Amino acid sequence: MRNTPSKGRPGQWIGDMTVWLRENSPDNSEQMDRLRRNLQAARAQELTPRQQQVLELYYDRHLPTTEIARLLGVRRSTVSRTLCRARARLYKALRYSL
Template sequence: MRTARYEGPFDTRASEWIGDLTVWNRQNAADNSERLERLRRNLRQARERELTPRQRQLVDLYFDQGMNIPQIAQELGLNRSTVSRTLRRAKARLYRCLRYSL
C-alpha cells in the first residue's frame, strides 16, 4: 500500500480549510475593522448612557484598569458578591444594548 506524500501546506484535505479561512480573513479584514469600530463606538455610548454611576465605576476598574473582583471590593469597601452582581448586571445591560451591533 502506498502512502501519500506531504508536499505543502495545502496538499492535504485537513489543511485546505485553513488556507481558505486565511484567504477569507484577508479579503474581509476591512469589513471586520469597520464592524469592530462601530461596536467600540456603540460600547462607549452605552457605557455613558445605560449604566448607573456605580456600574460605570466598577466596569472601569474591572475592564479598563485590570483590577480583579477582590481588589475592587477592598478598594471600595464592598462585599465581593456585591461587586460581582453589579458587574454581571452591567454586562447584561450592555449586552442588551449592543446585541444588534454584533
C-alpha cells in the same frame, strides 16, 4: 481511528486553522470600530454610576474583584453581581448594533 497518532505537534492543526481563517476571512474592522463607538456610548448612557465605576476598575485598570471590593468597601459578591448586571445591560443595548 481515535487512537491513531497524529503527525506533527499536538494542537498544531488549531494554529494552522487560525492562520487560514485570519487570512481568508473578510475584513470586519468597520464593524469592530462601530461596536467600539457604540460600547463607549452605551457605557455612558445605559449604566449606573456604580456600574460604570466597577467596569472601569475591572476592564480598564485590570483589577481583580477582590481588590475592587476592598477599594469600594463592599463584598466581592456585590462586585460580581454589579459586573453581571452591567454586562447584561450592555448586551441588551448592543445586541442589534451590528
